[in-house]
Amino acid sequence: xxxxxxxxxxxxxxxxxxxxxxxxxxxxxxxxxxxxxxxxxxxxxxxxxxxxxxxxxxxxxxxxxxxxxxxxxxxxxxxxxxxxxxxxxxxxxxxxxxxxxxxxxxxxxxxxxxxxx
Amino acid sequence: xxxxxxxxxxxxxxxxxxxxxxxxxxxxxxxxxxxxxxxxxxxxxxxxxxxxxxxxxxxxxxxxxxxxxxxxxxxxxxxxxxxxxxxxxxxxxxxxxxxxxxxxxxxxxxxx
Numbered sequence: 171x172x173x174x175x176x177x178x179x180x181x182x183x184x185x186x187x188x189x190x191x192x193x194x195x196x197x198x199x200x201x202x203x204x205x206x207x208x209x210x211x212x213x214x215x216x217x218x219x220x221x222x223x224x225x226x227x228x229x230x231x232x233x234x235x236x237x238x239x240x241x242x243x244x245x246x247x248x249x250x251x252x253x254x255x256x257x258x259x260x261x262x263x264x265x266x267x268x269x270x271x272x273x274x275x276x277x278x279x280x281x282x283x284x285x286x287x
Numbered sequence: 288x289x290x291x292x293x294x295x296x297x298x299x300x301x302x303x304x305x306x307x308x309x310x311x312x313x314x315x316x317x318x319x320x321x322x323x324x325x326x327x328x329x330x331x332x333x334x335x336x337x338x339x340x341x342x343x344x345x346x347x348x349x350x351x352x353x354x355x356x357x358x359x360x361x362x363x364x365x366x367x368x369x370x371x372x373x374x375x376x377x378x379x380x381x382x383x384x385x386x387x388x389x390x391x392x393x394x395x396x397x398x399x
Contacts, residue, residue, distance in 0.1 A: 174329070176329075210392075210394075211391070211392075212375055212389035212390060212391055212392055213330065213375075213389055215386060215387070218386070226386065258327065260329055260330070262330075275320065275332045275335055276330075276332065276387060277332065278322075278329035278330040278331070278332075279329050280328050280329045281327070281328065281329050283327065
């Protein structure tokens with residue numbers, strides 16, 4: 171199974187709502203990522219989890235809260251978002267061969283299209 | 288920043304022609320990867336070339352890497368309508384092994 175799944179596919183939320191994005195992989199990968207992508211732009215890294223621990227936070231606002239309940243699951247909790255947070259949110263996973271090794275191939279999910287009203 | 292820059296930003300060719308996209312980056316790398324993204328969907332990994340490699344092939348794809356010029360190119364031969372997508376290069380740095388930095392992307396359109 172080389173698939174990364176994400177739910178929901180689409181999400182519309184108000185600025186006062188609390189919602190969560192979910193990501194799952196069953197490839198035995200130990201690194202998982204959240205990216206944000208605006209239209210016609212490249213993906214921007216938000217968070218990296220390695221062995222279920224947060225290893226990289228790219229100075230993301232606290233209204234985005236990641237969680238890694240186990241090695242297969244990754245959540246992104248959303249609260250009090252702004253309209254400018256509307257974007258495609260991509261989850262990815264990769265083997266984690268440790269720091270100072272070549273960056274591994276990342277496998278991406280289809281994304282969640284988020285609209286904040 | 289080691290963010291890559293790609294050119295052209297957009298490319299439109301006829302089916303059957305070859306498509307070439309270029310990527311430049313700023314700092315030393317361990318490897319360079321190319322990804323494809325169909326409109327509004329996730330990225331698909333195409334090919335990875337390591338810093339000690341100069342050329343790599345995969346099916347209709349040919350990637351070159353010139354570390355002295357800090358540049359790479361992706362050639363798609365005998366293009367098909369299904370190749371219509373955005374193509375991103377991504378560099379893996381020497382430090383921060385988990386962090387890929389993506390270029391701005393090339394939007395490729397194959398006209399039937």
